[in-house]
Amino acid sequence: MQLQDLKLPGGLHVRPSNSSAADRIFLEQLHNERRDDLRLIDGERDFIESLIDMQFKAMNQGYGDQFPEALYFVIEYHKEAVGRAVLDFSQGKVHLIDIAFKREARGHGLGEAVIRSFMYSANQLKAPMMLSVQQINQGARQLYLKLGFTIEQAEPPYERMIWYPPSMRPVFAGV
Numbered sequence: 614m615q616l617q618d619l620k621l622p623g624g625l626h627v628r629p630s631n632s633s634a635a636d637r638i639f640l641e642q643l644h645n646e647r648r649d650d651l652r653l654i655d656g657e658r659d660f661i662e663s664l665i666d667m668q669f670k671a672m673n674q675g676y677g678d679q680f681p682e683a684l685y686f687v688i689e690y691h692k693e694a695v696g697r698a699v700l701d702f703s704q705g706k707v708h709l710i711d712i713a714f715k716r717e718a719r720g721h722g723l724g725e726a727v728i729r730s731f732m733y734s735a736n737q738l739k740a741p742m743m744l745s746v747q748q749i750n751q752g753a754r755q756l757y758l759k760l761g762f763t764i765e766q767a768e769p770p771y772e773r774m775i776w777y778p779p780s781m782r783p784v785f786a787g788v
Contacts, residue, residue: 619730625723627698627730630685639687639694643713644669680710688727690718698727707735709744725756732760736778743775 619627630636648665676683680701688696695718699710709731714724735742744762746754747770754772762774 620733621730622726624691625726626689626692627686627727628689630687630697636687636694640697641666641669643697643715644672646716647713676710680708683710688714688723690723695723696727698731700731702738702740706740707731707738707742709742724753725760728756728760732776732778735776736780739778739780741775741777741781743773745771745773748772 621627630640645665648668651661651665651668654661654664676699680699680703682703683699683701686698686700687694688698696712696714698712701708701710709728712724712727732742742762743765744757746757748754748767749770757774757776760776762776764772765775766773
């Protein structure tokens with residue numbers, strides 16, 4: 614996949630994440646924002662923040678261990694970092710491992726546009742695209758169903774979903 618081949622609306626850009634301080638800070642802040650659930654724990658603030666930090670490190674280590682070929686991206690809207698995506702292009706499929714957006718960037722169609730661009734790339738590669746979604750995340754689940762993903766396997770609390778591009782759909786002559 615070439616990033617310049619992604620079909621994205623104006624102002625939206627996906628670029629490789631790098632080891633810069635700016636990317637590191639943004640990715641940590643994005644993760645921390647997503648972990649408000651842990652802040653509900655009755656405990657010392659420092660302990661909870663250290664727990665969130667440990668989870669961030671464990672998440673990245675886990676992705677690296679499970680998906681050593683994964684590519685990490687920062688999603689920008691009008692040159693401001695608003696999200697991240699982690700994809701793996703191995704084993705003949707496009708696996709969307711993780712996608713996340715800042716709170717204020719949600720609900721504006723940015724996620725849908727980025728996922729559609731990844732689907733376009735999967736079609737070009739003639740590869741199915743898969744992802745997992747938490748069953749309680751009804752908004753994301755409905756979006757994936759709307760985009761044509763189907764549930765391949767349900768193992769609570771997750772559902773694994775798959776999308777087959779038109780370039781892979783079999784053509785049955787005479788049927």
